[in-house]
Amino acid sequence: MSGRHPFTLLAFAAALPALAWTLPAPWGAAGTFAVALLLCLTPGSRPGLGILRTAILTAAPFWLFLFLLHDRATALAIALRLSTMIASFVWLVAILPPARLVEALVAAGYSVHVAFLFAATLSAVPVMRARAQRIVDAQRCRGLATRGGPLTRLRALRALALPLVLSALHEVDERALALETRGLSAGARRTALAPPPDSTAERVVRWTLVAACVAGVVGRVLWRV
Amino acid sequence: MTAALRCDGVSFSYGATAALAGISFALEPGERVALLGRNGAGKSTLVRLITGLLHPAAGTVWVGDWETRGRGPDALARRVASVFQHADQQLFASTIRADVEFGPRALGLPPAECARRAAAALQALELEPLAHEHPYDVPPPWRKVAALAGALALEPQLLVLDEPTAGLDRTLRALVTRALAQRSAAGVAVLVVTHDLAFAAETLDRALVLAAGRLVCDAPLGALLIDEARLGSLGLVPPAVATVSRALALPSAPLREADVARALASVARSPRPV
Amino acid sequence: MAGLTFADVRFWYPATERPALDGVSLAVAPGDVVAVIGSVGAGASTLLLVAARLAPRVTGGTLEGVVEAVPAGIVLPTPWTQSSGMAFTVADEVAFGPANLGVTRDEIARRVDRWMARLEVAHLAGRDPATLSGGELQRVILAGVLAMERDLLLLDEPTAELDPAGAALVWRLIRDLARTEQKSVLVATSDLDAVPDFATHVVWLDKGRVRAAGAPAAVLTADAIWTSGPGSTTVAGLWRRAGLAAPAPLTVADLLARVR
Numbered sequence: 045m046s047g048r049h050p051f052t053l054l055a056f057a058a059a060l061p062a063l064a065w066t067l068p069a070p071w072g073a074a075g076t077f078a079v080a081l082l083l084c085l086t087p088g089s090r091p092g093l094g095i096l097r098t099a100i101l102t103a104a105p106f107w108l109f110l111f112l113l114h115d116r117a118t119a120l121a122i123a124l125r126l127s128t129m130i131a132s133f134v135w136l137v138a139i140l141p142p143a144r145l146v147e148a149l150v151a152a153g154y155s156v157h158v159a160f161l162f163a164a165t166l167s168a169v170p171v172m173r174a175r176a177q178r179i180v181d182a183q184r185c186r187g188l189a190t191r192g193g194p195l196t197r198l199r200a201l202r203a204l205a206l207p208l209v210l211s212a213l214h215e216v217d218e219r220a221l222a223l224e225t226r227g228l229s230a231g232a233r234r235t236a237l238a239p240p241p242d243s244t245a246e247r248v249v250r251w252t253l254v255a256a257c258v259a260g261v262v263g264r265v266l267w268r269v
Numbered sequence: 270m271t272a273a274l275r276c277d278g279v280s281f282s283y284g285a286t287a288a289l290a291g292i293s294f295a296l297e298p299g300e301r302v303a304l305l306g307r308n309g310a311g312k313s314t315l316v317r318l319i320t321g322l323l324h325p326a327a328g329t330v331w332v333g334d335w336e337t338r339g340r341g342p343d344a345l346a347r348r349v350a351s352v353f354q355h356a357d358q359q360l361f362a363s364t365i366r367a368d369v370e371f372g373p374r375a376l377g378l379p380p381a382e383c384a385r386r387a388a389a390a391l392q393a394l395e396l397e398p399l400a401h402e403h404p405y406d407v408p409p410p411w412r413k414v415a416a417l418a419g420a421l422a423l424e425p426q427l428l429v430l431d432e433p434t435a436g437l438d439r440t441l442r443a444l445v446t447r448a449l450a451q452r453s454a455a456g457v458a459v460l461v462v463t464h465d466l467a468f469a470a471e472t473l474d475r476a477l478v479l480a481a482g483r484l485v486c487d488a489p490l491g492a493l494l495i496d497e498a499r500l501g502s503l504g505l506v507p508p509a510v511a512t513v514s515r516a517l518a519l520p521s522a523p524l525r526e527a528d529v530a531r532a533l534a535s536v537a538r539s540p541r542p543v
Numbered sequence: 544m545a546g547l548t549f550a551d552v553r554f555w556y557p558a559t560e561r562p563a564l565d566g567v568s569l570a571v572a573p574g575d576v577v578a579v580i581g582s583v584g585a586g587a588s589t590l591l592l593v594a595a596r597l598a599p600r601v602t603g604g605t606l607e608g609v610v611e612a613v614p615a616g617i618v619l620p621t622p623w624t625q626s627s628g629m630a631f632t633v634a635d636e637v638a639f640g641p642a643n644l645g646v647t648r649d650e651i652a653r654r655v656d657r658w659m660a661r662l663e664v665a666h667l668a669g670r671d672p673a674t675l676s677g678g679e680l681q682r683v684i685l686a687g688v689l690a691m692e693r694d695l696l697l698l699d700e701p702t703a704e705l706d707p708a709g710a711a712l713v714w715r716l717i718r719d720l721a722r723t724e725q726k727s728v729l730v731a732t733s734d735l736d737a738v739p740d741f742a743t744h745v746v747w748l749d750k751g752r753v754r755a756a757g758a759p760a761a762v763l764t765a766d767a768i769w770t771s772g773p774g775s776t777t778v779a780g781l782w783r784r785a786g787l788a789a790p791a792p793l794t795v796a797d798l799l800a801r802v803r
Contacts, residue, residue, distance in 0.1 A: 142629050143629045143630055146629050156643060163629050167629070181342070182359040182361075183361065183375070184322070185342045186371055186375055186419060187346035187347070187372050187373075187375035187423065188343055189375075190341075190343065191341060206363075207360070207361045215624055218621065220601065221592075221597060221601055221602070222624055224597055225597070225688065226625075226643055226687065226688070227640050227641075227643035227644045230614075230644050232645030233645050234642050234643050235645055235646060307706065308678050308679065309676065355623070355677075408583045408584050409620070436620070436703045437733075438583060438773050438774075439773060439774040440582070440773075440774075464706040464707060466707070467736075467777060506707035508777070509776070509777040509778055510777060510781070513778065513798060516799055526780065526781060529781055530780075530781045530782075530784035530785040531785070533785040534785035534787065536802060537785065538787075
């Protein structure tokens with residue numbers, strides 16, 4: 045899958061959640077969730093089981109809360125839909141390097157600002173994770189215990205939260221300035237350095253996915269009426 | 270007396286890449302040591318091993334009478350305080366004073382003691398005027414000094430600093446020198462990773478040089494900095510004070526600025542042989 | 544019109560009363576390397592941002608006075624926030640700037656090779672920028688900005704992360720760019736020992752004002768630079784501390800000539 049054109053990957057990652065929400069629950073949502081999990085197992089930039097684990101671990105707390113708050117049927121429906129969204133996003137982040145997406149967007153004629161917006165969203169998670177690790181390391185070296193019972197871990201999490209957000213915001217400011225220094229607003233059309241290869245087959249797949257989503261929405265509306 | 274820091278045959282690899290091999294040395298309390306070497310020599314890895322963020326694959330690291338094996342960095346923080354490069358990116362609290370208090374508080378000390386330690390550290394680094402400021406509101410060099418204050422507040426037996434003077438001007442470098450001299454006079458061992466050899470000449474006494482993961486030199490700093498050939502073979506460049514000291518053949522090859530200036534004065538004023 | 548001109552420039556950051564720049568006038572002509580020195584917070588970084596037209600456009604704030612500048616390549620002080628975050632390899636990172644300017648692919652390849660060679664980072668071409676050390680990254684970012692081949696270069700502490708050998712390389716390169724390629728260069732630096740070697744002019748900035756400007760020998764030997772400024776070179780400091788007669792020599796070579 046990782047060799048596919050970035051737009052194809054994007055189409056899958058967007059279509060699955062869209063279908064999950066428009067198809068009748070719970071079978072529709074279960075189906076899309078299953079497909080999303082299968083995608084997580086396809087070879088990509090990281091071993092498939094690792095991505096699968098991340099997706100499941102991220103979705104797990106939601107399942108807990110939903111089953112506490114709602115009746116079985118509603119909880120199941122929402123949980124499956126949310127999980128599809130989460131699994132699709134986790135898969136997309138793991139399999140699509142931001143640089144390739146930028147190249148695809150630029151080659152397709154989109155403005156550089158749009159391209160970087162997408163790329164920044166994709167790279168947000170790994171960047172945050174790296175930053176969190178640096179902060180936790182520094183805090184541990186100043187005596188903060190992070191391993192141990194639940195109370196200790198909670199305290200450590202609380203100590204991490206504020207510096208993580210603050211340093212992220214601060215860096216966003218500096219990054220925005222730095223991108224400007226590299227000609228972001230020069231007004232010229234960015235040269236595509238290595239446009240990802242595309243094929244007719246992939247284009248067909250993408251449009252089919254879009255059509256399926258549209259059909260899903262239309263179907264949902266008609267069903268209600 | 271137990272050494273403040275001891276490494277016995279320490280080795281470490283990142284996956285298949287060997288980073289350190291057979292590192293052995295000891296630091297006594299009050300010693301001031303420079304850890305030198307080119308990029309990629311293994312200095313940062315050694316620092317992470319000393320603080321407990323990593324554990325050696327072979328050999329032992331002793332911080333005081335504690336082995337690092339089996340202990341996390343938070344436990345070792347009672348003995349060793351460290352400041353990493355770019356620590357100014359990791360300031361935790363909403364004021365500098367609160368950030369400096371972070372360490373003592375994390376160790377579970379009573380509030381009065383935390384406040385006392387923070388006040389002492391802030392004073393040693395002349396940070397009181399900025400103590401109420403938000404870390405991101407002060408210029409980056411002052412943030413670096415604040416990070417150092419945070420380490421001093423832990424009142425450790427061993428201080429490990431990674432490039433503490435990068436980006437600091439003359440005044441702030443002198444501040445750091447003075448604070449480290451005070452600490453070492455009080456018995457704290459100081460290990461500084463630096464490529465600012467001028468700062469090392471002014472502040473430190475002994476040099477440990479790493480090259481490709483091995484300890485290739487363990488010598489008094491003065492002897493090393495005067496030996497231009499040796500420095501060159503290690504990929505290092507002598508600081509101006511050392512060049513002046515050698516070029517003018519100043520007696521007993523001084524390296525501290527005050528001593529060099531004094532020797533220079535007598536050389537410049539005495540009649541020279543034609 | 545070439546280079547950079549500031550005429551009585553004042554600049555306030557948003558919501559601040561005290562101006563960061565308070566009546567600065569200076570000129571940088573092609574072939575000049577102007578070193579801006581000053582204590583922390585003196586306004587050197589702000590000066591560069593205004594010259595690059597990033598202030599007030601991107602930073603916000605108020606600008607008064609006249610700034611005339613050709614398009615500039617600017618390097619900010621912290622390399623790790625300047626990496627694009629969107630390059631697989633170092634070569635792509637260096638190509639990032641020129642690509643944004645719409646330079647053709649062939650020309651980009653030529654520029655990437657040329658500037659990576661001059662910054663001695665060609666051996667890192669295939670590496671992931673996120674795995675580089677601070678010093679390597681700083682040289683890569685510098686190569687990336689130089690690859691944009693602008694006529695005005697604004698550098699904020701370009702050697703902060705470099706070891707002495709790397710710093711010497713960068714100062715030599717900057718001096719050559721001005722001399723042989725007639726670029727206009729403005730550098731903010733706290734590495735005072737290097738200033739006499741690479742700078743044609745020195746501007747001493749203090750609280751947003753120009754305290755002194757002129758040849759390195761003039762500005763760096765004034766006594767005031769020690770009493771109320773960032774100080775001068777190590778050699779000048781030793782001379783002054785030794786109580787010897789002004790003007791102080793700035794480099795080891797000058798010192799030896801005076802003493803022998």
